[in-house]
Structure formats: C-alpha cells, structure tokens
Amino acid sequence: MITRFRPAAAQWTTVVPVLAVVLLVLTWPRSLPGPVVAVVACFLAGAVLAAVHHAEVIAHRVGEPFGSLVLAVAVTIIEVALIVTLMADGGDKSAGLARDTVFAAVMITCNGILGLSILVGALKHRVAVFNAEGTGAAFATIATLATMSLVLPTFTTSTPGPQFNPTQLVYAATASIVLYGLFVATLTVRHREYFLPVTPAGDLLDPDDHAQVPGGRETLQSAALLALGLTAVVGLAKKVSPTIERGVAAAGLPAAVVGVVIALLVLLPETIAAVRAAVRNHVQTSLNLALGSALASIGLTIPAVAVASAWLKGPLLLGLGPTHLVLLALTVAVGTLTVIPKRATPLQGGVHLAILAAYLVLAVSP
Template sequence: MDVEQSPTRERRTSFVVLLLGAGTLIGLHATNLLPWLLEGSVLSLLLGLAGLGGVILLLALQVVHYADALAIRLGEPFGTLILTGSAVVVELALIASTMGSGEANPTLARDSMFAVLMIALTGIKGISVFEAAREQEKTLREPLQDSDLAAMNIGGSITYVNLITTISVLALIVPNFTTQTTEANFNGPGNVVLIGAALGLFSVFIAFQTGSYRGLFTESREQRQWLGAADGGHEGIPEVAPAVAWLAAGLLILVINAESMGELIEASLNGLGLRSAIGGTLVGLLVLAPEALNALRAASRGQVQRSLNTLYGSVLSTLCLTVPAVLLIGELTGTKVILGLDPLEMVLLGLTLLLIRPTLGKFTQLDGLMLLVVFVFWIALQVI
C-alpha cells in the first residue's frame, strides 16, 4: 500500500485485505481446516503455515500503511508509537497462543524477544543505515565531509540505546547469574521487581518522549536541512479517525489469526524436529514485518530518526511489555518461563549493544555493513 494512493482505491484495497483476513479466520475456525493441518503431514503443515503467513503479512502491510498515515498526521513520535504498540500486541498473541498449545516451551518468550532484538538492531537497522547513507552520499561531492553524512538526533538515540541496554541486560543476562533459582530465571519476588522496573521505565520514557523531550525524537537539524523544509503537506493522507479505524480492524483480525499461526509454528517445529529457537525467530520475523517496512521506507527517504524511532521503539516496547506479560501468562498457565540467554547469545547481544551506541551521530555505509555482518552470522548459527 502507498500512503498517497487515491482515497477510493485505498478503501477498496483495505476492504479486500480485511475480507481476506476475515475469510481466512472463518475458514480456520468454522471448519476442520486447522485441526486437519495440525494433524496432517509435514508438507501440508508447511503449506498452511506459508499461506497463513502470507495473509498475516498483507494485514501487516495494512497496519503499517495506516500507522504511516497517522505518523504524518500526528507527527513524530506518535505515529511510530502506534506502530510499535501494534507490534507488541501481535507478538503477545503469538507467544500466548504458542505457550498454550503443544508441549511447553519455556524459552519461547526469550527466543522471540532476542530474535526481535537481533533482527531489528542488526538486520533491519543495518539495511536502513546503509540505504540512508547511500541515498544521501550519492548526491554529494567527493571526498565526503563529516557534515555530508546522514545524521541522527543523537540525544534521542542515546536515550533509546541506554534504555534498551538496561532492560535487555536485566531481563536476558542477569537471570543467568541469580541464585534465586537453579535455572536462568527469577523467583516470584524477583519477577515482581523485574516487572516493576520494566513497566516503570517504559511509562516514564513514554511520558517524556511525548512531552518535554519530544524534540529529541524528531529529525536532527542537519537531516532536516538535507530533506528540505517542505514535507508535501497532508494531501491524499487519510484523516485520523478513518486511519485509526482501519488500523484497528486490520490489527484485530491479524491478532486473532496470529493465534492459529502460533499453533502451526509449534506443530511445524515438532514435526521437523527443529530447535525451539527457530520458533522465536519466526515469531520475531512476523512481529517485525510492519516495523521493517516502515523503517526501510523512512530510510529510503532519508528520514533517519524516524527509521530509528521505529526500530528502537519496537525493541524497547518488546522488552518492557513482553517480559511482564509472559511472566504473568506463565504464572497463570503454570508454564515455566526461562529468560536468561545462552552464553553465545549473550556475547552477540553484547556486541550488538556496543555497535549501536551513537558516537558522532553520523552514519556511513560501513556502519550498516558491520551490523549486517553480525545479523548474517546470527542467522547462520540458527541453522547450523
């Protein structure tokens, strides 16, 4: 979908996507299709997974389209907040459905959160940084000067990275060193402290981000100068109320379909005898589909900070909201939840957090390539 398409075509496309999603939902639950897929051959299971994944991707495209429209109407950072909040809803639906189906998978939440972190901060950010730098550098003189490079708003970026570092270490590394339990998790009081820290930090951050610190999360002065003062206005952009309605409808159908997706993912892993970490990677890919599209689109336009807001916001909301939710779900369902990463993953997390720390607030294509190397290395480790 394109934000600037005609209103009639836009409504028609949105209606068709919603109809396809609703039809898929009815077909899975009003017939024996879902049980047949879950109990059938591995081939039919994979075909069902691919088909449902395609429908969810179309719904995700609709969500990102209207989130993009809201970002233009409301300004940053409200648009990306809506988008990242939508992604967390999708992730929780996938994790909750998978936790409640099939064999217990105590590391699913950890694996999906780590996958979201690695995909967003190394894969998508690597491509976005490379694309933003390439787009800006190709129109400038050589040799390039520091003032020519794509620029982030360093104040907001440092705040994001510091928060992501704090919560990721507390939730994914510290559990490995606690003496409260014999496994990589906390006991009841420890979980209460972690939940309070995650929700408290996130609440305070949102209050500042949408209040007195809002200017830290808009494009830097250098980037605004490169982009130009004109933003094209709001011509052809959906109004706020219709955009919210279409986004909510698409998100609702997507979340309900995601429950079936979780069951298919769990059954596929069991049928193929694959590592449980791959399930977390699949969840992460589905969750990040809207953000990935939004971030890449913004980067291709040279909107560096908007791209970073989308990626960093997604990771931060995933950590701060998913951790409390899965701990509560685990408590209610009696499912054990393991948060601590394996040693190799802790090293990759440390390297990623080191590479994303802002230095001079400028980007080159080499910065993107370094992140992509880490991403490819991590992906390779999932399959070998």
C-alpha cells in the same frame, strides 16, 4: 512516518482485514489441512501489512515522533499476542518462547532495521545523520532493559535454570513498564525535538513535508480497521502456529527458530517503513522505528508474559545462553559507537547487518 495514501492501497487494506476475520471465524474450531494453512498464512501476512498501513495512517495524522510510537506499539501488540497465544498451547516446550522472540526482536531492530536504514541512508546521501541525544537515550534504555530481563535470569541462584523467582519477575516487569513509560514521556512530551530528523548541519527537518495528511474520517476508519486487523492476526497466527512448530521440528532446527520466525513476521512491514524514511534522508525516523520497537518489545512483552505466567503451565525461561550473551554485548558496544558521532557511513550499517547475520546463522546452527 511518511506515507502517500493511494486509493488502491486504501482499497486492499480495507478488504483484507475484513476477509481475514471472516476466514478466522470459518476456520477457528477446526484442524486445518495443508492447503488451507497456506491460505490462512497468506491472509495472516496480508492482515499484518494492512494493520501496519492503518497504524501509519494514524501515525501520520498525529505527527512524528508520535507516528513511530504508534507503529511500534501496534507491532508489539501483535508480537505479545502471538507469544501468549503460542505459550498457552505449548506447555513446557514453549517455556523459552518469550525469551527467544524478544531477543530476536532486539537483534532484528538494533542490528537489522538500524543497520539497513543507516546503509541505505548513507549510500544515498553519503552519510546518515541523526540526533545522538534521542537515539542514545533510547539505546541506553534498551541495553538496561535487555540486561535486567534477559541477562540477569541466567545468573540468579534462587531458582533452577535461567528464570526469575516470583519476586524477581515482578521487579523485572515493573521496571520494564516504568522505563518504557519514561521513554514514551521523553519521546512525546519533554524532549520531542531529540527524536526529530535533522540535516547534516544539525537543523530540524519536517518529517511530514511530502505527505498528504489524512482527514479525521480516514483516521477513524483506520483506527477501526487496525483493531480488526490485529484481531485477525492474533487468531490466524494461532491457527498456523502448529504448522510452524512442526516445520521447524521436521527440519531439525532448534526450537528458538520459532521465535525468530515470529519476530521476522511482525517486523517486516516496519522494516519497509524504516527503509522508506532512510531513502528520504529521515534516518532519525528510521531509528525511532527500530529502537522504539525494541523498547516496546521488551517493555511490554516482559510484563505481559509475567502476568500470563500466573495461569500458563510450565516455567518461564528468560535467561540467555552464552552465545546470545556475547551477541547482545557486541550489539550494545557497536551500537554505542555508532550513535555517539551523530552520523554514520555505510561501514557502520554493514557492521550491524553482519551481527544480525551471525545471529541468524547461529540460530539455525547453534
């Protein structure tokens, strides 16, 4: 992760999380009118951006690829908290929220962030180069976890509807945790070199060669503000979620659009970070962000909602419908063909973005 830590950025990213928590305390026990919801939404967006900024500070301190992991986990904590918060209040109508949000995150990361990073990197540097060993391993893990958690529930027969029975859910949650843990160990310990940026000749690049490393005091401050920002995000999201749901219903859109909105919200700052890395020809860092977020989304969200389902009301629907199954299969096939050559042109980036566009169109108009 490469970030230049400007004083101005440091000032607003310090103030916004504090103000967001103050606003959360003032509005928590009350039903909010429209203008106040708009103010809360602005602070929610600011808290997300500030939280990711502080995650980047910590990430830069620990280095790449640890940096991508820190940011991915921070973003996923936000996502999991939003999902569980909305499910706690939604009852039966939020039964598919976890599935919709996780699938949206997979499509946005594996097609949107990945495609945009390849497109930007290839347009600026002729081709986008990356390490196929690390990227391929991450993509294979995503395909496996997505199939076990989102595809198999559609075809199980022990329970009605696209859901697991308790034994199957425990297995899916356990497998998700174990495979995500293996990925983290591979990323950070055993094969760290597979996830570092490379030159067209295959030589490793220094991912932090143009950035000033933050000091220990700044890192500790960012850790505290990151925790504060995440708390604000979770609380403020709970306050605006009824408005989001009412707006989706009033527009006549499917309930799955709520999951898309959540995923777009929490992944926007990460998208910006990935594009910045691609501009510097560090496409591998961009792919670490994209695929690491997809893995964290499945590997941490499914276990979290599995535990939460023990006390949440209503069923937990995880299985995808036919249209989404086709889009997932297309994503896996195209992603495999993109990764194998170790380099990509703008065409591959455009193909992934076209798949994301198809997903968004079908989400609004199934």
